[in-house]
Amino acid sequence: MKTSSIKKHFLSLLDPARRWFTLIFLLLSIILVIASQVIGTTDNPPGIAALLGGMVSLFFAFTNPWRNATNYAIMAGVCLGLIALTFLAIMVLSALHKTEYLSEGIVMGFTGLICLPGIVAGAAGSVFWAIRKS
Secondary structure (H helix, E strand, O other): OOOOHHHHHHHHHOOOOOHHHHHHHHHHHHHHHHHHHHHOOOOOHHHHHHHHHHHHHHHHHHHOOOOOHHHHHHHHHHHHHHHHHHHHHHHHHHHOOOHHHOOHHHHHHHHHHHHHHHHHHHHHHHHHHHHHHO
């Protein structure tokens, strides 16, 4: 039976060589997200930074087996493209006067909690592995 590449990726997260990296990034993510909620994120730069750092750590918890700068650059590009697509959808819905279908919370959560940390993690991973390989 042939295993899928996604299954191989998730199994590689628990390899003895990478298990500690995965657990450390996952634990760091949990600690930072909880700390951001304790501190508060409403107009509070330290709380927002802790939340962003926690989400970036969550990305690294799942992408730490990647050893190629190109993979991280693609991830950053996809996240940037998703933000552009989100704003394009907002502009189209606004032009059609269908603003009742827009949810500010969902858009801000998607762009701020998924795409922005993906861009930061992608850029950081891309630079790290580009420097490390040279």
